[in-house]
Amino acid sequence: MGAGTEGAKARWRRxxxxxxxxxSGGRRGPFTTISDRPVEVLYTPEDLADVDPARDIxxxxxxxxxxGIHATGHRGRLWTMRQFAGFGTPEQTNxxxxxxxxxGSTGLSVAFDLPTLMGRDPDHPLALGExxxxxxxxxxxADMEALFAGIRLADISTSMTINAPAAMIFAMYLVxxxxxxxxxxxxxxxxQNDMLKEFIAQKEYIVPPRPSMRLVTDxxxxxxxxxxxxxxxxxxxxxxxxxxxxxxxxxxxxxxxxIEYVQWGLDAGLEVDAFAPRLSFFxxxxxxxxxxxxxxxxxxxxxxHVMRDRFGARSERSWTLRFHAQxxxxxxxxxxxxxxxxxxxxxxxxxxxxGASSLHANALDEALALPTADAARLALRTQQxxxxxxxxxxxxxxxxxxxxxxxxTRDLEIGVLEYIERIDRMGGMxxxxxxxxxQREIAASAYRFQQAxxxxxxxxxxxxxxxxxxxxxxxxxxxxxxxTEWQLARLDRVRRQRDRHSVERALASLRAAAGSETSLMPxxxxxxxxxxxxxxxxxxxxDVWGEHEEPATF
Amino acid sequence: MRTVRVVLAKPGLDGHxxxxxxxxxxxxxxxxxVIYTGLRxxxxxxxxxxxxxxxxxIGLSILSGAHNHIVPKLMSLLEEQGLDDVLVLVGGIxxxxxxxxxxxxxxxxxxxxxxxxxxxxxxxxxxVRSRTGP
Numbered sequence: 001m002g003a004g005t006e007g008a009k010a011r012w013r014r015x016x017x018x019x020x021x022x023x024s025g026g027r028r029g030p031f032t033t034i035s036d037r038p039v040e041v042l043y044t045p046e047d048l049a050d051v052d053p054a055r056d057i058x059x060x061x062x063x064x065x066x067x068g069i070h071a072t073g074h075r076g077r078l079w080t081m082r083q084f085a086g087f088g089t090p091e092q093t094n095x096x097x098x099x100x101x102x103x104g105s106t107g108l109s110v111a112f113d114l115p116t117l118m119g120r121d122p123d124h125p126l127a128l129g130e131x132x133x134x135x136x137x138x139x140x141x142a143d144m145e146a147l148f149a150g151i152r153l154a155d156i157s158t159s160m161t162i163n164a165p166a167a168m169i170f171a172m173y174l175v176x177x178x179x180x181x182x183x184x185x186x187x188x189x190x191x192q193n194d195m196l197k198e199f200i201a202q203k204e205y206i207v208p209p210r211p212s213m214r215l216v217t218d219x220x221x222x223x224x225x226x227x228x229x230x231x232x233x234x235x236x237x238x239x240x241x242x243x244x245x246x247x248x249x250x251x252x253x254x255x256x257x258x259i260e261y262v263q264w265g266l267d268a269g270l271e272v273d274a275f276a277p278r279l280s281f282f283x284x285x286x287x288x289x290x291x292x293x294x295x296x297x298x299x300x301x302x303x304x305h306v307m308r309d310r311f312g313a314r315s316e317r318s319w320t321l322r323f324h325a326q327x328x329x330x331x332x333x334x335x336x337x338x339x340x341x342x343x344x345x346x347x348x349x350x351x352x353x354x355g356a357s358s359l360h361a362n363a364l365d366e367a368l369a370l371p372t373a374d375a376a377r378l379a380l381r382t383q384q385x386x387x388x389x390x391x392x393x394x395x396x397x398x399x400x401x402x403x404x405x406x407x408x409t410r411d412l413e414i415g416v417l418e419y420i421e422r423i424d425r426m427g428g429m430x431x432x433x434x435x436x437x438x439q440r441e442i443a444a445s446a447y448r449f450q451q452a453x454x455x456x457x458x459x460x461x462x463x464x465x466x467x468x469x470x471x472x473x474x475x476x477x478x479x480x481x482x483x484t485e486w487q488l489a490r491l492d493r494v495r496r497q498r499d500r501h502s503v504e505r506a507l508a509s510l511r512a513a514a515g516s517e518t519s520l521m522p523x524x525x526x527x528x529x530x531x532x533x534x535x536x537x538x539x540x541x542x543d544v545w546g547e548h549e550e551p552a553t554f
Numbered sequence: 555m556r557t558v559r560v561v562l563a564k565p566g567l568d569g570h571x572x573x574x575x576x577x578x579x580x581x582x583x584x585x586x587x588v589i590y591t592g593l594r595x596x597x598x599x600x601x602x603x604x605x606x607x608x609x610x611x612i613g614l615s616i617l618s619g620a621h622n623h624i625v626p627k628l629m630s631l632l633e634e635q636g637l638d639d640v641l642v643l644v645g646g647i648x649x650x651x652x653x654x655x656x657x658x659x660x661x662x663x664x665x666x667x668x669x670x671x672x673x674x675x676x677x678x679x680x681x682v683r684s685r686t687g688p
Contacts, residue, residue, distance in 0.1 A: 114567035114618055126594065129623025130567050203569025203593055244572045330572075334647075334666040367667050369619075369649055446572050447579045454670055463668045473650055479619065552592025554578040 009044045017041065030457055034288035035246035036448070037411070043403035051410050053401075056301070060396040064304040066297050066409065068355045069320040073396030074387075080358035081383045082159060084326070086111030086136035087370050088483040090146035093136040096373065097151060103377060104384070107189075109159040109360065110147070111135035112169070117204045119165040119538030122487040132483025134370070135161075139487065140533045142494050144172040145179065154182035158189035159234070159324070159358075164206040166193040167219050167520060168537050171528040174227070190231035190280060190324075193219055196257040196429055197236045199550075200438045201243035206538055207545040209430050215520060215541075217264045222521040224275045232275065233261055234282045234324065240438075241284035242330045244446020247291050248412055250284060252419035253429075253438050255302055259420065260429040262311055276307060277317035285351040285359075286328040287343060293399060294408035296323065296354030301409070302416050325351035326360040332367040336462035337474050340364040345382050352386055353399055359383060369476040436551070443554060494531050502530040507540055514544040558682055561609040563591040563600045565628070566620040573645055573667075574615040580671035581613075586678070597628040605635055610682050617646040621656065629659045639683050645669070 006014075031039045040047075051057065058064060061071030070076055083105055086093045097108055112135040115127035121139050122131045131137050138144055153176065162169040170191050177187055195212040198205045205212060220232040237254035245253065258279060265275050281299065286292055303321035307313040327347040332340045341364045348361045361379040363371030371379070387393050399405050426432045433439070452458045459465045506527035513523045527537050562578050564571055571593060582588045589607045591600060604612050612632075616624060621644060632638055644656060645665040653664050663677050 118567050120567070125596075126567055129620035130618055133619035134568065198569075203571060242572070243570075244576070333668050335668055368647065443572075443575045443579075447576050450576045450580070450671060454672060460668070464670065476649055478649060478651070550592065552590050554575040554588070554590045 007046050009042070009046045012042070033247070033291040034286065034458065035248060035291060037291065043407050045403060047403055047407045051406055056410070057400060057406065063319065065300040065320055067397040067400045069300065069322060073355065074352065074393040075395065078387050078393060079352065079356050080107045081105055081380060082107040082109045082324070082358045082360055083376060083380055084109040084111050084161065084360050085376065087477070087479055088132040088136065089486045090136055090138065090143045094147055094149055099373060103380060105380060107157045107159065107358065110161065112162055113137045116534065117162065117164065119206050119534055121533050121535030122484060122491055124535060131487050133479055137483060137487045138169065138172065139491055139535065140494050140531050141172050141175055141528050142490055142531065144176045148176055153177040153180055154186045160189070160191045163192050163195055163198050164204055164212065165534055165538055166191050167215050167524050168528065168534055170219060171521070171524045175525065175528050184227045185229070187227055188229040190234050191219070192234045192236060192282070194233055194236045194257065196260060196433065197239050199433045200240055200253060201442060202239040203550065205548045207541055208548045209433055211545040213264055213430060216261065217268050218520045220265055220275055221268060221270055222519065223278065224270060230278065231280045232278045234280050235261065236282040238282050238284045238326055240442065241286060241328065243442050244449060245442045246445050247286065247288065247295050248415045249441060249445060251295050251299055251412060252416045254281065254283070255299065255306065255416055256420050256423045256429050258303065259306060259310070263428070272311050272313045273315040273318050276313055277315060281321055281323040283323050283325050284328050285325045285347040287331050287347060289346060289350050290405055290408055292350040293354040294405055294412055296356070297409045298412040298416065299323065302413055322357045324358040325356040327362045329362055329366060332362060333460065333463050334367040335467070336469050337364050337368065339462050340367070341378065341382070344379065345386070348382060349386055349392065352392055355397065365474050365476055368474070370479065372475060372477045436553070491533065494533070498531040503527070503532045506530045506532055507536060510537060511540050511544060514541055558586045558611060558678060559589070559607060559609050560586050560611040560613055561589045561591065561600065561604045561607055562613040562615070563595045563603070564593050564615050565595050565597060565600060565624045566616055566618045567594060568618040569593055570617045577613065577615070577645065577671065577674060580675065584675040597624060597631055600628060601631040601635055601637065604637060604640060609640055611641045611643065611678055613643045613645065615645050616648070619647070621648055622652060625656055625661060626659055641678065641682050643674070
């Protein structure tokens with residue numbers, strides 16, 4: 001390149017950087033993001049030749065929302081500090097919720113145990129040792145009543161992490177609210193109800209992908225009519241990232257999943273602007289600070305274009321991507337667990353700077369067990385310190401316009417658009433999942449990451465470097481088997497006290513609906529009211545649609 | 555010396571298979587024969603896989619907290635089948651207080667999150683008992 005055409009950046013590199021770097025040699029690389037994306041030493045306006053500030057970055061509250069979906073950002077309203085919690089019996093979790101609400105938490109978030117997530121009653125052989133271990137056990141309406149006893153459901157917003165049996169658990173929530181005298185139209189909250197990421201990453205599925213998608217779509221259609229303030233699907237990248245994907249894969253797979261749900265809704269006869277505003281997103285807040293902020297910004301921009309240009313949505317509420325973020329569980333270390341407080345704070349900060357609508361900060365002991373009450377409170381305090389002491393919540397998208405950040409945002413957008421096209425060519429995400437495509441991509445990324453850690457190309461403080469240190473064990477929450485006995489006793493009581501004929505009638509209607517094309521929500525509500533158990537309802541679906549099993553490959 | 559054969563299993567109900575799959579690749583790349591059973595295997599299914607595959611090592615990945623129920627059952631089934639010389643390893647989230655109990659049952663090693671893959675490969679190399687062939 002002749003001197004005449006040499007740009008300012010190239011000249012800086014030749015005249016200033018190279019002479020400065022030569023004597024010191026500099027730090028050993030590689031200089032990449034945690035997702036293996038190469039990072040240059042400096043970014044300048046020359047790196048943004050393909051970015052038109054007005055068109056691509058815009059202003060907060062206006063299309064394409066790169067800088068945020070609200071003009072006022074967190075100045076208008078702080079994000080919801082929503083700490084995911086649940087363990088043991090409904091009574092034990094109910095007590096934790098009351099503590100969290102008293103400590104200033106502004107929404108509840110229910111963690112269910114594995115038998116519940118898999119649609120198995122506590123007395124099923126596969127539930128052995130699992131009742132109440134990873135979350136709260138809910139097997140029937142009686143448990144849901146106990147879970148929210150004394151908490152007015154009309155006055156709070158509740159998020160429920162439930163997927164394969166989402167329709168049944170949601171129906172239990174609706175009936176419990178109804179018993180409190182709450183009107184369904186007043187209820188607000190979210191059910192995760194995202195089966196695609198279950199098949200891709202989290203692997204808590206019951207029936208095969210296509211009937212699973214039908215159940216998801218039935219819930220969406222039902223809420224659109226009956227529970228209009230409810231968020232019907234939380235399209236989740238969180239678990240995709242936890243399973244080992246890169247930031248780009250997390251974003252691309254999640255947005256393509258969102259497209260799949262919208263398409264199924266349209267195919268079921270719904271009007272796009274009637275249901276799209278109630279889709280929300282859930283991303284991971286991982287450790288690479290700038291890459292994560294860029295990920296949230298790119299997400300908003302791509303989604304706005306997808307909804308307007310691909311689906312022809314006309315409502316602004318369909319164009320805007322709202323998201324919940326949770327700090328990266330997978331980044332927590334069992335060794336030197338106090339370091340996790342710092343990791344989590346930085347991850348939470350990236351989510352705030354990226355415009356999260358709600359946030360969960362992990363507790364320091366979560367690589368060891370479910371959090372103790374003290375650890376959970378410290379995680380909430382971490383959020384409160386970011387909100388009230390750092391000053392970052394006073395302006396919208398404070399890092400917007402940083403050349404590095406805008407370059408990363410644009411690169412992620414380009415990568416996502418390519419991925420969407422690739423999945424489109426395969427016939428959509430359900431087809432790609434059936435061929436095992438995203439599953440294999442994630443497993444490969446997870447292994448590459450682990451190899452980089454072993455080579456120390458990626459440093460994990462306290463694990464592969466800086467290992468001598470304070471390894472005193474932290475006090476952990478030990479969950480005994482009390483929950484199993486308690487839940488088995490209630491299950492037994494429920495089965496003895498309910499009217500057997502109503503249960504049988506309701507389960508027969510559910511079976512008939514599953515075998516036809518009618519909505520599953522009315523028979524599920526009927527079954528819940530009769531105190532049919534979660535396992536009984538899911539067994540009907542297993543029976544009609546078959547159980548899904550994934551080929552065991554690695 | 556024959557290739558070390560490892561049956562890698564995920565008992566219990568959780569679907570977190572990242573660790574199991576990463577370890578499967580690492581052991582394979584270290585020259586071992588790896589048989590991955592997939593998700594939600596009962597102790598009976600795992601023991602039967604170990605028997606069929608003539609396994610030297612059984613690796614269990616458990617993150618759900620169910621280890622105190624699954625491991626005792628698996629160990630007694632192994633003994634019944636005369637497979638008590640198979641090296642059993644547990645990886646995942648196991649509270650410290652449970653580790654001595656698992657070792658007393660005959661578990662060879664327990665590896666928490668963050669264990670380097672190399673450490674597991676070396677541990678198998680040092681502790682696998684060479685099983686007598688037919």
